Structure formats: structure tokens, C-alpha cells
Amino acid sequence: xxxPKPKKKFSRxxxxxxxxxxxxxxxxxxxxxxxxxxxxxAGFVNSAELxxxxxxxEPRLWFEVTADNEVILNSPKVEMGQGTFxxxxxxxADELEVxxxxxxxxxxxxxSGNIDGTSTGGSTSISSLWQPxxxxxxxxxxxxKIEASKQLGTDAAALTVKNGVVAHNGQTLTYGEIVKNVTxxxxxxxxxLKDVSTYKFVGKPVPRVDLKDKVIGAPMFGMDxxxxxxxxxxxxxxERIGATFVGADTSSAEKMPxxxxxxxxxxxxxxxxxxxxAAEQAKQAIKAEWATERxxxxxxxxxxxxxxxxxxxxIQKTGRAKRILDNEExxxxxxxxxxxxxxxQMEPNGAVAHVENDNATIIMSTQVVNLTRKEVxxxxxxxxxxxxxxxxxxxGGFGRRLHTPNAVQAAVLSKAVGKPVKCFFNRRxxxxxxxxxxxxxxxxxxxxxxxxxxxxxxxxxxxGDVMFGSPMxxxxxxxxxxxxxxxxxxxxxxxxAIPNFRTVSWRVKLPxxxxxxxxxxxxxxxxxxxxxxxxxALKAGKDPVQFRLEHIQEDEAGHRLRExxxxxxxxxxxxxxxxxxRAMGFxxxxxxxxxxxxxxxxxxxxxxxxxxxxxxxxxxxxxxxxDQVRAQCEGSIIMGQSAAMYERMFVKDxxxxxxxxxxYRMALMRDAPKEIDVVILxxxxxxxxxxxxxxxxxxxxIANAVFRLTGERLRSxxxxxx
Amino acid sequence: MTISFNINGQPTSLDVDGDTPxxxxxxxxxxxKGTKFGCGKAACGACTLHVDGKAIRSCSYAVKYAEGKNITxxxxxxxxxxxxxxxxxxxxxxxxxxxxxxxxxxxxxxxxLSEIPNPTDEDINNNIVNVCRCATxxxxxxxxxxxxxxxxxxxxxxxx
Ligand code: FES
Ligand code: FES
Numbered sequence: 050x051x052x053p054k055p056k057k058k059f060s061r062x063x064x065x066x067x068x069x070x071x072x073x074x075x076x077x078x079x080x081x082x083x084x085x086x087x088x089x090x091a092g093f094v095n096s097a098e099l100x101x102x103x104x105x106x107e108p109r110l111w112f113e114v115t116a117d118n119e120v121i122l123n124s125p126k127v128e129m130g131q132g133t134f135x136x137x138x139x140x141x142a143d144e145l146e147v148x149x150x151x152x153x154x155x156x157x158x159x160x161s162g163n164i165d166g167t168s169t170g171g172s173t174s175i176s177s178l179w180q181p182x183x184x185x186x187x188x189x190x191x192x193x194k195i196e197a198s199k200q201l202g203t204d205a206a207a208l209t210v211k212n213g214v215v216a217h218n219g220q221t222l223t224y225g226e227i228v229k230n231v232t233x234x235x236x237x238x239x240x241x242l243k244d245v246s247t248y249k250f251v252g253k254p255v256p257r258v259d260l261k262d263k264v265i266g267a268p269m270f271g272m273d274x275x276x277x278x279x280x281x282x283x284x285x286x287x288e289r290i291g292a293t294f295v296g297a298d299t300s301s302a303e304k305m306p307x308x309x310x311x312x313x314x315x316x317x318x319x320x321x322x323x324x325x326x327a328a329e330q331a332k333q334a335i336k337a338e339w340a341t342e343r344x345x346x347x348x349x350x351x352x353x354x355x356x357x358x359x360x361x362x363x364i365q366k367t368g369r370a371k372r373i374l375d376n377e378e379x380x381x382x383x384x385x386x387x388x389x390x391x392x393x394q395m396e397p398n399g400a401v402a403h404v405e406n407d408n409a410t411i412i413m414s415t416q417v418v419n420l421t422r423k424e425v426x427x428x429x430x431x432x433x434x435x436x437x438x439x440x441x442x443x444x445g446g447f448g449r450r451l452h453t454p455n456a457v458q459a460a461v462l463s464k465a466v467g468k469p470v471k472c473f474f475n476r477r478x479x480x481x482x483x484x485x486x487x488x489x490x491x492x493x494x495x496x497x498x499x500x501x502x503x504x505x506x507x508x509x510x511x512x513g514d515v516m517f518g519s520p521m522x523x524x525x526x527x528x529x530x531x532x533x534x535x536x537x538x539x540x541x542x543x544x545x546a547i548p549n550f551r552t553v554s555w556r557v558k559l560p561x562x563x564x565x566x567x568x569x570x571x572x573x574x575x576x577x578x579x580x581x582x583x584x585x586a587l588k589a590g591k592d593p594v595q596f597r598l599e600h601i602q603e604d605e606a607g608h609r610l611r612e613x614x615x616x617x618x619x620x621x622x623x624x625x626x627x628x629x630x631r632a633m634g635f636x637x638x639x640x641x642x643x644x645x646x647x648x649x650x651x652x653x654x655x656x657x658x659x660x661x662x663x664x665x666x667x668x669x670x671x672x673x674x675x676d677q678v679r680a681q682c683e684g685s686i687i688m689g690q691s692a693a694m695y696e697r698m699f700v701k702d703x704x705x706x707x708x709x710x711x712x713y714r715m716a717l718m719r720d721a722p723k724e725i726d727v728v729i730l731x732x733x734x735x736x737x738x739x740x741x742x743x744x745x746x747x748x749x750x751i752a753n754a755v756f757r758l759t760g761e762r763l764r765s766x767x768x769x770x771x
Numbered sequence: 772m773t774i775s776f777n778i779n780g781q782p783t784s785l786d787v788d789g790d791t792p793x794x795x796x797x798x799x800x801x802x803x804k805g806t807k808f809g810c811g812k813a814a815c816g817a818c819t820l821h822v823d824g825k826a827i828r829s830c831s832y833a834v835k836y837a838e839g840k841n842i843t844x845x846x847x848x849x850x851x852x853x854x855x856x857x858x859x860x861x862x863x864x865x866x867x868x869x870x871x872x873x874x875x876x877x878x879x880x881x882x883x884l885s886e887i888p889n890p891t892d893e894d895i896n897n898n899i900v901n902v903c904r905c906a907t908x909x910x911x912x913x914x915x916x917x918x919x920x921x922x923x924x925x926x927x928x929x930x931x
Contacts, residue, residue: 266805444871
């Protein structure tokens with residue numbers, strides 16, 4: 050067998066530079082006064098493509114070549130619908146010189162050692178792996194060529210490679226044949242990468258690699274997993290906000306048919322049974338006791354989420370916006386709000402766990418393999434290496450699987466019965482124990498100069514936590530940043546030609562868990578800012594598209610934003626007038642450096658807002674798979690429309706409600722726009738974020754159209770007309 | 772109690788509590804995992820399958836009512852390797868994202884097309900009422916129309 054050679058260092062200067070700018074490393078810096086220093090980090094985090102946090106210098110962790118000449122790509126990123134597996138296959142195939150059909154992407158179990166230290170989230174999978182994966186694949190190709198040259202007795206430089214077959218003077222070897230005879234791999238210097246324009250798969254609308262499996266209903270999700278002799282578990286969860294577990298009367302549950310064991314832990318009680326139904330019924334029969342401090346109501350939460358309460362942090366400041374706005378006469382002020390949002394992903398959370406002999410195997414949908422492994426290991430008193438997390442395809446992620454206490458519970462139940470246990474949330478539990486999108490409140494102030502240009506603008510936002518309090522960033526982010534990166538995603542003013550602008554974030558701690566929800570603060574922040582931009586444009590008597598263009602600075606970000614705004618307006622045939630009862634609304638945002646502009650065509654039918662068509666221009670840089678960029682835009686637009694027009698959780702007598710689809714109203718087929726037209730621009734030389742940025746503009750685009758139809762400015766999500 | 776039915780053409784008998792939702796029988800006892808659990812309350816459609824050709828939300832359908840009936844799940848929608856027109860259209864439009872809701876939507880669509888071979892947008896709005904959180908509705912609508920086309924093309928080519 051092969052003995053790993055001492056590894057040489059790759060030339061990865063680019064990454065090293067990037068990763069040292071990371072939040073953690075900056076803690077020791079004392080050159081700035083604290084607020085200034087925070088602001089510079091805030092600016093960095095807002096625009097950064099965070100580096101990939103895992104191994105990028107060991108091709109053998111990533112690729113396996115099979116005897117029948119297939120390459121298995123062990124992906125440390127998970128596939129939750131965003132199309133990452135397809136993009137990774139395209140990138141790897143091009144540098145490996147294999148056909149896309151020869152690549153099989155699988156989820157890397159943690160036991161493989163190819164572990165992503167952070168998460169699959171933030172629209173960073175393709176952007177953060179673009180450089181390292183190409184280098185890994187190119188290096189793997191060279192490794193195969195070196196071995197082939199030994200086996201063929203020739204110089205590696207003389208070999209040609211195509212579709213995983215190495216050839217020289219009429220002799221051929223497949224990759225599969227080569228690896229059979231390798232005893233010791235030689236790892237060369239990272240070879241130069243190919244020119245992007247020569248790629249055969251990158252940049253093409255390759256069909257999703259998981260398409261067929263998803264069309265035939267293949268068992269691929271966490272909930273489809275099973276193990277021999279598996280039992281079914283259920284955990285009792287409180288329906289009330291802020292409840293702590295006191296104890297439980299389990300006597301009747303213990304006697305129920307199919308019950309194998311009732312498991313009482315200090316922090317929860319659960320049951321293991323022979324079937325899903327038996328477990329579910331026994332759970333209902335457990336009388337758990339909870340302590341709650343307060344009977345929360347929606348009004349309590351609304352009163353907490355108010356600009357002016359909690360801790361403010363200035364996250365963006367140019368010029369003297371506050372002084373100007375405090376002293377000018379003609380200041381325009383507007384307030385906006387957004388509600389609590391549920392993830393409502395279709396596959397509930399849960400896990401299949403098998404704990405035996407001081408080893409644990411967990412099969413599940415998770416966005417945080419590394420954290421899941423750590424939490425299970427900690428709870429069971431095992432070393433992380435003794436826990437193997439086997440990720441599956443996710444039945445939706447959207448941020449809901451960035452914390453996975455359910456893995457711990459399944460593991461505890463399995464340990465208690467010594468058999469594999471499958472344990473999932475039911476839908477009511479999903480809705481009540483979600484880690485919600487926090488509600489927000491925004492105050493915008495602005496003043497125009499004599500030419501009708503913005504002289505000063507200020508955005509104050511109040512939000513529950515998104516990133517703070519998350520087990521993913523324990524303790525570190527809060528003292529450094531002061532304000533929650535997630536909450537103010539999309540909250541900064543993107544029109545930097547305005548001479549004076551400022552953004553202040555107010556932090557509120559809510560009594561229930563709030564966290565990442567696809568695009569984080571972007572949805573609400575853009576709704577507020579871009580609605581306000583529309584108001585200012587109308588006040589200035591200018592066309593809203595023109596008005597935005599006037600305030601864009603001359604730099605790279607400005608150029609890219611300007612181009613998407615122009616492209617969306619062009620493609621939609623932008624006209625600021627009502628034609629046949631339909632109006633257009635315009636909005637734009639920049640998220641993780643990807644600018645996106647949208648035009649919504651809207652009418653009012655039977656007293657309800659109807660969205661007919663959305664035109665979307667996006668610039669993600671290199672579009673690795675243009676079809677999947679489109680798919681992400683289409684999905685984001687409708688999911689954003691759903692959140693902007695219909696969705697809201699409320700709080701009543703200490704409970705988060707509703708607890709089921711339907712009452713938790715979401716966009717359905719009949720609500721979705723019949724036309725979605727996506728224009729892709731590629732004004733950057735690397736791939737950027739795609740999965741979240743197009744959620745930004747849609748809320749404001751719809752609201753701005755509604756204003757043209759009704760004269761009423763809608764300032765609260767979900768949008769409702771009087 | 773003992774319950775007998777045909778599932779994907781296979782005669783099947785099981786000893787099961789008659790009140791068990793058909794969904795759990797299909798998924799856990801028969802190990803056909805293509806039919807999904809989404810809500811358990813007939814509110815999302817992830818569990819849609821066919822009972823005697825009609826779309827049924829199997830999470831809320833007690834297995835005892837399936838006695839003597841013909842059940843089709845996503846695994847039985849295709850004819851061997853030959854995908855059903857709905858599945859073909861789904862492939863051609865590249866509909867799925869996460870994919871979890873898709874079997875339910877395809878089963879609902881197949882049932883719709885057997886009743887209304889050429890549905891209008893209105894028909895689609897009224898009949899396809901499942902939930903897709905990835906919000907793939909735009910491509911689904913296109914795929915439904917395309918499936919109708921494939922189906923009518925097939926019918927024309929069939930010698931009668
Ligand atoms: S699981 Fe049956 S309708 Fe949702
Ligand atoms: S494709 Fe993900 S829920 Fe429909």
C-alpha cells in the first residue's frame with residue numbers, strides 16, 4: 050500500500066493572504082480606535098469571499114479513481130438543492146481531463162478526513178473552492194501522468210490525456226488502470242491551471258448531476274436512511290418559548306405497544322419504539338413538565354425590536370450623515386418592519402444514529418458536519434475521530450441545518466438501546482423549534498440637495514441575532530464585531546457616490562432562537578433601503594433607475610452594480626408608468642459582492658397583489674453553470690416573494706404559531722410569477738455568490754410596483770394592501 | 772390486521788395496524804423511500820401517491836382503506852427504464868433543486884394529466900397545490916405543459 054510522502058507545500062499565496070484577514074486573526078490589532086476598527090472589519094466581512102476552511106493540499110482526500118475509470122469526488126460541501134455538486138463536478142472534470150459523466154460526487158463522511166471546518170452556507174461553496182479544487186484536480190491529473198509515465202516507461206511531458214485515458218505512441222492506460230499499480234504517489238508542484246476560456250464544462254449549462262436520482266425518487270435524503278435492526282425514536286419538545294425541561298411522567302408511555310425504552314436525560318426525555326407511529330404515539334403520552342418565565346405575545350416581541358433599543362454599532366460611515374440629517378429641515382424619514390420567518394424546509398430535521406462500542410455513526414442532513422461531529426462526541430464523551438458523520442442530500446437547507454442538536458438526541462437514544470435509532474422532528478416541532486429569521490425594524494433618513502441628489506442617507510436597523518449566539522462562532526465574533534454580521538447583511542448603503550452615508554445596527558436578544566435564514570438580513574434590509582430609494586427618487590422627481598445610477602461610485606463594485614441595473618431595466622423594457630393595470634417596480638442589492646437588480650411586473654387582482662413577471666440581472670462573476678445560476682435566481686425570487694408577501698410567524702400565549710403549512714402561508718404554484726427572465730453578467734474573473742443574492746431585491750421591487758398602482762407605500766412585510 | 776393490495780404491480784399482503792398511515796407502510800415496511808414525509812397532516816403533498824389512479828396524500832390515508840386497491844408510488848411511475856412523460860419533462864426542464872418535494876409533485880401531475888390531458892395554467896393552479904420550499908414552481912409549470920405535449924405525442928404515435 051502507499052505510504053504518504055512528506056508533503057511539499059503548494060504555492061497558495063493567494064489563500065494565505067486572504068485567510069489572515071479573517072476575523073479571528075485581527076483580534077490582537079490595536080492600531081485603530083475600537084469603533085473604527087470594528088467598522089473596517091465590518092466592511093471586510095461584508096465584501097469578503099471567506100476562504101475554504103478545510104484541506105486544500107491533499108488530492109487523495111478528494112479524489113478516488115475506480116477500476117472502471119470513474120473518479121469519485123469526496124465533497125466536504127453538502128448538496129441542498131443549490132447545485133454545488135454539479136459545479137464541483139464541472140470544475141474537477143475540466144482540470145482532471147475526464148468527461149463529466151466519469152465524475153461521481155458524493156458527500157464525504159467525516160471519517161474520510163475531508164472535512165469542511167465551517168459549514169455549507171453563505172453562498173460560498175463554489176466561490177471558496179474555485180481555486181483550491183482546480184489546483185487539487187490539476188495536481189491529481191499530474192500525479193496520474195507521473196505514474197503513467199513510469200508504467201509506460203516514458204516522460205510524463207510526452208503523454209496526452211483525454212477522457213481519463215493517458216496515451217503515448219499508440220499505447221493507452223486508463224486512470225483506473227494506472228491506479229491499480231501505484232504503490233507510492235509522488236505529489237508534484239501545483240501545475241499551472243488551464244485558461245478558463247478553454248474549459249469544456251465550466252461555463253456550460255450542464256444538467257445537474259443529481260437530476261436522474263431526484264426524478265426517479267431515489268432514496269438519498271437523511272430521512273431515507275436506515276440501518277439493519279433500526280428502531281424509531283421521538284423526543285418530547287416544548288411548545289412554549291423559553292421553556293426549560295424539569296421532568297416527566299412517563300409511566301403510561303412505558304406501557305404502550307411497541308415501546309422499547311423511555312429515555313430520561315437531564316435535559317430531555319425521549320422514547321424508542323419499533324415503528325415511527327408507535328414512537329410518535331408514546332411521545333404524546335409522556336407528560337413533560339417545563340418551566341417558563343413568561344407568557345410571550347407578539348406585542349412583546351414587536352416592542353423589543355425597535356431602533357433605539359439595545360446596543361448600537363456603527364457599521365458604515367462616510368462623511369457626516371448624522372450631523373447633516375440632525376440639522377437639515379427637509380429630511381425624509383421612513384420606517385419599515387419585517388416579521389419572524391420560518392425555514393419550513395420540506396425535509397424535517399432528524400438523524401439515524403448508531404452508537405456501539407465507543408463509536409458513533411450518524412447519517413443525516415446537516416450543513417455543519419464538523420460541528421455535528423463535535424457536539425455528538427462531546428455529549429457521548431468520545432473523541433471526534435470516534436464519531437463518523439455521514440452527510441446525505443438535504444431536503445432543503447436554507448440555514449435550518451446549521452445547528453443540529455437532533456443528532457445528539459438520536460445518538461443518546463441509540464446508546465440507550467444499543468441499536469440504531471432513527472429520530473425526526475414532526476412538522477409541528479419543526480415550526481415551533483425553528484431557528485427563525487429574526488424580525489427587524491428599520492429607520493431610514495435621507496435628504497436631497499438642490500439638484501435632487503442624495504446629500505445624506507442613514508439606515509438604522511434593529512434585529513434579533515443571526516450569527517451571535519450560534520454554536521458555529523462561539524464567543525469570538527461578538528467581542529470583535531460588536532454587531533451581528535448576519536443581521537446587517539445587505540444593510541449597508543451600496544450607493545457610495547452619496548457624499549454622506551451611515552449605517553447603524555442595533556442588537557436585540559430575543560427569547561427564542563433566531564439564526565440564519567437564506568440570505569440572512571438581506572431580504573429585510575434591501576426591502577427597507579430600496580423602498581426608501583424609490584421614495585427619494587419620486588421626491589426628486591427622477592426616474593428610479595436613473596436616480597440609482599446617479600449615486601453609484603466609480604469603482605469595480607460600482608461598475609458591476611451599474612451594469613446589472615442597466616441590464617435589468619433594458620431586458621424588462623423598464624417604464625415607470627401603469628399600463629393596462631400593471632406597473633413595474635425596481636430594486637437592486639449587492640450581497641457578498643454579487644450585485645443583482647430586479648424588475649417586478651405587478652397588478653392588483655381582487656384586492657390582492659399579483660406578480661406576473663420578474664426580470665432579474667445578476668453578476669456572479671464566472672457562472673460555472675449558467676443553468677443553475679438561473680435556477681437559483683428563479684427559486685430565490687419566488688422564495689423571496691413568498692417571504693415578502695405571505696409568510697409570518699406570530700407569538701401567542703407563549704407559543705410560536707402557526708405550526709403547519711397552509712396557515713403558515715407560503716407561495717404556491719398559483720402565486721408564482723409565470724415569467725422569470727434572468728440575465729447573467731460576468732464582470733469578475735472568478736465565481737462569486739449565487740444562492741442568496743437574488744433574494745435581495747424582490748420585496749422592494751414588488752412594493753415599489755404596488756405604490757405605483759395604489760399610491761400606498763407598503764412598509765411592512767408581509768406586504769398587504771389595505 | 773392483514774391488508775392486501777397491489778403496489779407498483781406487486782401483490783402484497785401485510786400484517787399491520789389498519790390505522791397506520793399508508794405513508795409509513797410504504798416507506799418503512801415496504802422500503803419504498805421515494806414517497807416523502809413533509810407534514811403528516813395533508814398540508815404539503817410530499818407524500819402524494821396514486822390509489823387506483825387518483826392522487827392521494829398518503830400521510831393522512833389509513834392503510835386499511837387500501838385493501839384490494841392498486842397503489843402506485845414514484846418508483847412505479849416509470850415503465851421499467853422508460854421514464855413516464857412527467858419524469859421525462861422534469862428531466863428536460865431540469866426542475867429539481869433539493870428534490871425532496873419532487874416525487875409528490877410528479878405524482879400529482881401524473882394524476883392531473885390522466886384526467887386533464889392538456890391542462891391550462893388555471894387547471895395547474897387549481898390542481899397542483901403541493902409545497903416546494905426551493906420554489907421550483909416556474910420550471911414545474913413549464914414541465915407540466917411539456918409533459919402534456921410528450922403524452923399527447925406518444926398517444927398519436929401509438930397504433931390504436
Ligand atoms: S406529508 Fe402528507 S401532505 Fe404533507
Ligand atoms: S425542490 Fe426542494 S422543496 Fe421542492
